[in-house]
Amino acid sequence: MATPFSIQSAPLVSVVIPCYNHGKYLREAVESVQRQTYPAVEILVVDDGSTDDTKAVAQSFGEVKYVYQENQGLSAARNTGIRHSKGELLVFLDADDWLYPDALEVNARFILQNPDLAFVSGAYNLVFTATNEVKPVLRQLRNSHYLHLLKGNYIGMHAAVMFRRWVFERFQYDTSLRACEDYDLYLRVARDYPVHHHTHILAAYRQHSTNMSSNSKLMLRTTLKVLHSQSDSLRTQAERSAYADGTNIWKAFYTSDMADKLEKGSAFSLYDYYTLLKYDPDLSGNTLASSTSTATILNRIVKLIPSRRIRKKLQSSLIRSNTPAVGQVRFGHLHRYTPFSTQFGYDRGGPVDRYYIENFLGQEAGAIKGRVMEIGDNSYTLQFGAEKVTQSDILHVDASNPNATLVGDISHAPHIPDNTFDCIILTQTLHLIYHFREALQTCYRILKPGGALLLTVPGITPIDHGEWKETWYWSFTDKSMRLLMQETFPGGTSEVTPYGNVFTATAFLYGMGLPEVPKTKLMYNDPHFQVIITVKATKPADR
Known part of the structure; x- marks a missing residue:
């Protein structure tokens, strides 16, 4: 069994909790930090211009440091928390999530035993409020963390990460990003500094209707923007391949999610349809049922166009089935009796x-x-x-x-x-x-x-x-x-x-x-x- 930390030997961990109108969740988040087995903890709540009871909830805890700013977004709130914090180690906990009691102790041990690490990350549970379902998210990684990040955000949750303070002397959260600012930071840090990932479950990630990640259109565009910002930093063929894989994976993931919402009858704007077809023009990555053909979607798009003249023109020339007519199928390389490989590829x-x-x-x-x-x-x-x-x-x-x-x-x-x-x-x-x-x-x-x-x-x-x-x-x-x-x-x-x-x-x-x-x-x-x-x-x- 590991030796417990003493107050004298434990470096201070600052837990920064940005909050924008999530006062109803904030108490549970703060109390989860108070229950930590790690002995040296500083709690900061950064109120990002909330109009609910965020201030009252934060100030009901005597040891919580409350900082207010006009609404500027999550990235700015985290940067504000960094400036007001004193800890040698930092953790960012969203106000609607919570930490399990040993979260800080587990990550602190990893990072203190490995002095070169810029940050350490662990596993978490997805908690679905509508159904009370809990789903663990465990990802195994031993090395090549930057390559894995190019393929996708294997970390997934802010609170599962513990940073050294020196990271923020060299990097800040990008306030121009409306989402994925965490993914952007992980990529920039892991590009040049060692990081570590483990599978101990540290935190609960609450899934509800107001999660930003439920906005597939925003997430798709922002994720690709963040990933593409790495294009000039790629140094090896392995990195270039991982980057290409990541671009395809993100497109497939979010267009599939958009298509699923379309199947369930969600209201789609013209801009939503444009985004879906731009990133998956033949709808190949989607979960569209056979009843929802490309022609059906194009008909829906046409009906959203305000100009009657343009609608009629498109209906006569654009709307057609993707299925070729009888006798018009093109076999190309498939017109053969033997496979390309008899070794399963x-x-x-x-x-x-x-x-x-x-x-x-x-x-x-x-x-x-x-x-x-x-x-x-x-x-x-x-x-x-x-x-x-x-x-x-x-x-x-x-x-x-x-x-x-x-x-x-x-x-x-x-x-x-x-x-x-x-x-x-x-x-x-x-x-x-x-x-x-x-x-x-x-x-x-x-x-x-x-x-x-x-x-x-x-x-x-x-x-x-x-x-x-x-x-x-x-x-x-x-x-x-x-x-x-x-x-x-x-x-x-x-x-x-x-x-x-x-x-x-x-x-x-x-x-x-x-x-x-x-x-x-x-x-x-x-x-x-x-x-x-x-x-x-x-x-x-x-x-």
Whole structure:
């Protein structure tokens, strides 16, 4: 157990809480700081011109330093808090969020044990006020933090970050940004200074209707502006590739969100439609149902145009279906009888289905902990479990494999004791097992109560030409996996999700590599074209 901090040895941590008309949440935020196990804390509330009871709430706490400024926005409020603070270490907590009791102590230990770090960041929970749902956000990172930030804001929440004061002698929050000022700062700092990320959950990020992040149009434009500000700083091919990936990922993420709102009937302005079509002109990255075609959207846009003459002209020349007429389909490079690769795209940059597998494991990384068994090798255990794994086991059917800690066939393994593992990772293997039900029953038996099976199986797929061609028995659907889980995990819970669409299924069948498929195409899922199916099955805690 770590030695507790003493008041004498603990450097002062300043917690800056900007607040604009969030007085109803402020008390909970302040009290969460007061409950910290870390002994040396300064609390500052920066009132950014609120018209509610923010001042009264802040001043009801005797030890809270209250600072008022005319409304200037979050960036300016944080900069004001920095100027009025005294701590050697700084944390920024939004007024509608809260810290868990050990948040400051955990981050302080990391940053004090690593004197070169500019900041340290950790994990957090999303708390949905409408449903009381709590969803942990855990992201595993060991190095190359700037590259990861170019691909996306893996940090995600202000309060999960602790800075050294010297950072703000060299950097400030950009007051010209209406959003994403945190992402901008992380990029600028991580470009030149070492940072660290861990998976200890530090804070609660409250999700409600007034979150700025719910404004997809604003977030898309601002995120791309922040990312593009790094374009002149890119030094290596890896950075340039990460930058290109990040641009595509952000476009796909926010246009998908906009399309989802469109599907649900949200009111869209002409400018909203313009933004959606500008960043995803063929709607390829969206979750639009077949009933909402591009032609349907264009018709909606035309109706918003005030000029009747322009409306009529557009209706006669612009509105048309994206589907080619019979006999007008252009096959191009697909007009062939053999695929581009018979190696699942490994020789063209990696398999398309790997994107879905690794996204799934990244989302479920919180379950990869304790004693973990993986089939064949333990690469995913190490990548997504990291320090949460206390023992990593590899089950292999071949006794000559030097890395195997367990030898046997998962469909018949009586030598593996019951209730042994906290997690089993079984990716793209079940289709190679003729007695696949028995394999799932073994997984259930050897999992500890409350343990999780993380499973992926192929749906629409090529069949191997090489090593596995004689044992490639099955493909699955989401419906078959739901029934299998009911049979083999009695009393347990299972989450079954299909991934893929007609574009990615076609790319996979033709042997295209993952780098050849735009991210916007990968992020759209159509259950009629299931490339892979993922399953998280949990054994009942009382078994």
